[in-house]
Amino acid sequence: MMIRYRLWVWVLCLVFPTWVWAENETRTCTSFTQQGRQVTFHLADSAALQLQLCSSSVVKIWFSPDGQLQRRNASFAVINEELEEVGTIHVDEQAACYEIFTPKLRIRVNKSPMSLQIFDKYQKLLFSDYADKGHVS
Numbered sequence: 001m002m003i004r005y006r007l008w009v010w011v012l013c014l015v016f017p018t019w020v021w022a023e024n025e026t027r028t029c030t031s032f033t034q035q036g037r038q039v040t041f042h043l044a045d046s047a048a049l050q051l052q053l054c055s056s057s058v059v060k061i062w063f064s065p066d067g068q069l070q071r072r073n074a075s076f077a078v079i080n081e082e083l084e085e086v087g088t089i090h091v092d093e094q095a096a097c098y099e100i101f102t103p104k105l106r107i108r109v110n111k112s113p114m115s116l117q118i119f120d121k122y123q124k125l126l127f128s129d130y131a132d133k134g135h136v137s
Contacts, residue, residue: 029114032091032098037082039091039100040069041109049109049116055083056102059118 028044041049048067052060060081062069092099100107105126106119115129 026112027114028112029098029109030111032093032109034089034091037086037089039089041098041114042067043114049114051100051107051109052081053086053089053100053102054081056086057104058083059105059107061116 027047029041029049030044032039032041034040037054038050038052041051043049046067048064048069050062050064050069052062054060064070086102089100092101096111098109098111104121106121106123108117108119109115110117116127117125117129118127119125
């Protein structure tokens with residue numbers, strides 16, 4: 001139980017400091033690209049949302065309003081971003097969303113309005129943007 005609690009704390013620690021990213025506008029996700037553990041979602045206004053799977057239960061989330069995704073330092077929160085092997089990451093594209101499944105998480109990126117939802121393996125909602133308008137500051 002304590003290990004599970006620590007894993008969720010890591011997820012929350014990685015999510016919230018990087019989550020202050022959108023003005024009060026609707027964003028639309030138009031496509032994605034994938035490189036190894038990183039999946040980058042491209043938005044209609046040239047912004048980008050990048051998810052990096054550090055393990056099957058830890059996801060680093062990075063939003064870039066200009067779509068550049070360029071770091072100013074070596075790491076946002078952790079030194080070793082590859083905590084465990086995650087295997088092949090498959091992004092399932094559906095009409096309304098993209099979904100990524102790990103043994104412990106289901107990550108859903110809704111297309112319009114672009115919003116993020118993270119569920120555990122039992123489909124319990126762990127994190128969600130506003131349902132009707134995505135994330136707002």
